[in-house]
Amino acid sequence: MTVPLLKIGAVLSTMAMVTNWMSQTLPSLVGLNGTAVSRAGTSEKITLFQSPDEGWQVYTSAQAPDGKCLCTAVIPVQGSCSRDLRSHQLRQLMEKVQNISQSMEVLDLRTYRDLQYVRNTEALMKGLDSRLKVAAESQKSLNAKSFQELKDKMTELLPLMPVLDQYKSDTRLIVHLKEEVRNLSGSLLAIQEEMGAYDYEELQQRVLMLEARLHACMQKLGCGKLTGVSNPITIRASGSRFGSWMTDTMTPSADTRVWYMDGYYKGRRVLEFRTLNDFVTGQNFVQHLLPHPWAGTGHVVYNGSLYYNKYQSNIAVKYHFRSRSVLVQRSLAGAGYNNTFPYSWGGFSDIDFMVDENGLWAVYTTNQNAGNIVVSRVDPQTLEVLRSWDTGYPKRSAGESFMICGTLYVTNSHLAGAKIYFAYYTNTSTYEYTDIPFHNQYSHISMLDYNPRERVLYTWNNGHQVIYNVTLFHVIKTSGEL
The missing domain is CATH 1.20.58 (Methane Monooxygenase Hydroxylase; Chain G, domain 1)
Known part of the structure; x- marks a missing residue:
């Protein structure tokens, strides 16, 4: 045996x-x-959302007499590496x-x-x-x-x-x-x-180097004129009718945290989810309790800090997530608050913070400019207003707005049938009326923000968290420089 x-x-x-x-x-x-x-096809768009339109689409439309090449580039939602x-x-x-x-x-x-x-x-x-x-x-x-x-x-x-x-x-x-x-x-x-x-x-290092080069290319192609918005992609249905959600607009692409703020006034509870998938499933989050309640839904996360409007005031607050403390707060001189000059949907949306490729912005209005939208460049460290533009567009007639490459885009309504109706260019201090279709799937938008890192629009639409891809029209010199 x-x-x-x-x-x-x-x-x-x-x-x-x-x-x-x-x-x-x-x-x-x-x-x-x-x-x-590999983290999906672009260095910035790593863990976002699956879409059949994963490839880059570049259309050459014409060549100007001075040698400039006029192109349209559709930024992919996710690269083709996954396939x-x-x-x-x-x-x-x-x-x-x-x-x-x-x-x-x-x-x-x-x-x-x-x-x-x-x-x-x-x-x-x-x-x-x-x-x-x-x-x-x-x-x-x-x-x-x-x-x-x-x-x-x-x-x-x-x-x-x-x-x-x-x-x-x-x-x-x-x-x-x-x-x-x-x-x-x-x-x-x-x-x-x-x-x-x-x-x-070694292969991983080569991929990272390629991502860095592709990111540099995307930065050149990042700024352009908005010509189209994709169909909505619903990420989750949760919370009340009004609220806001976002990812950081500046952190490295490996940071995929999602922040969630339900409601439009007196709220202090901010949920931080570790990843987008955790946000979808409602798991693995930490809670931040703000020292001051917020007003409206025009919040933004920029380089690890939350910028928001303090309730019942025109004070801008910068709250740092890691230290769980307010780093700075400053009044926006003359800015209306408490539904003095909100968007058409109301909700204490008088002051709207935004981030684009050029930095931090505040969109609001004052009595002095008769309720028209003011766009202000804001120093993210001190919250000091660096420069302001009076767009001439009445804020109460706007459904929502967002910034891309220094241009303010405004929707004509927060309800069904909305479209992107107005554009104000801060680089030239000029404006034009536009007619860009915008599919308002759930018929009541209370938050709309552009994320330059991911090049998508984040939306809170009647208790649904939704994103849109964007199409930008670029002018590229034959030398390869913008």
Whole structure:
């Protein structure tokens, strides 16, 4: 009995080693151990939302007499790396590995169980072996009673038969698993040859360098004239009819936190979700309790701080999330508050903070300018107003507004049938009336903000959190400079 037990122990040890290799070593070899090789097609748009329109679309419309090339670029919601054939094959391999690991775990448990049974019957088999030897040497000693005892012992050993049959089945399964391992090894070798001589770390560094170059290119293409807004993409339905939600407009792309502020007045509770997926599922969040309540929904998160309008005042507040403290607060001189000059939907939306490629802005109005929208550049450190523009557009006639590349875009309504109706260009202090369709799916928008890092519009629409992609028209010189 000693030799068979040693063989069974060797099988257990071998299966344990193979299972350990499957679960620990192989994921790191194929780059699926939790470290992302690529964060979606652009360096800034990493963990946002799946869309069938993942590729860049660039349309050349004309060439001006001075040599300028007039182009339209549609920024993708997510790059095409996620659809890479290699990634798909690696996922298939990983599924095979998981199946093999699970099968080996079953074999391991079953073999251990049967081994315990064999060990428990080892003494019985040794005793039976001695009785058989004695019976063979002296048949006279095998009387009727001894024969019956021997027969009973044999009956006790009958359950070993299915155990042995199971071992035969397990042996065939092990042969099959070994064949699967060989196939996986061949597939991995082929992938390694296709990837070339670069190891995983070097490939990751090359991807990061490519992302940095692509980001630099996007920064050049980032500013342009808004010509279109995509259909809405609903991320979540939660909260009351009015509120705001956002991601940071300036932090590195690896920071995918989402902030959520339900309601439009007297609120102090800000939820910080770790990732967009956590926001969708409503899990893994921390709560910030603001020292001063907010008014309206025109809040923005910029470089780790929340900028918002203090309730019942025209005071701007900068709250730092990490230190959980107010860093600075300052009054916007003459700015209306408490529904003096809100958007058409009301909701104490007198003061609206925004961020675009040029920095921090405040949109509001005063008695002095007869209720027309004022756009002010604001120093994010001191909240001091750097420069202001009077757009001439009455704020009470606006549904909502947002800034892109120094241009204020205004919707004509917060209800169904809204469109982007007015644009004010701060670089030239001029304006024009526009007619850009804007699908107001849930018929009551109470928050609309542009995020320059992700190049999408964030919207709170009747208790739904929604995003829109944007189309920008660019003027690019033939030298490659804007």
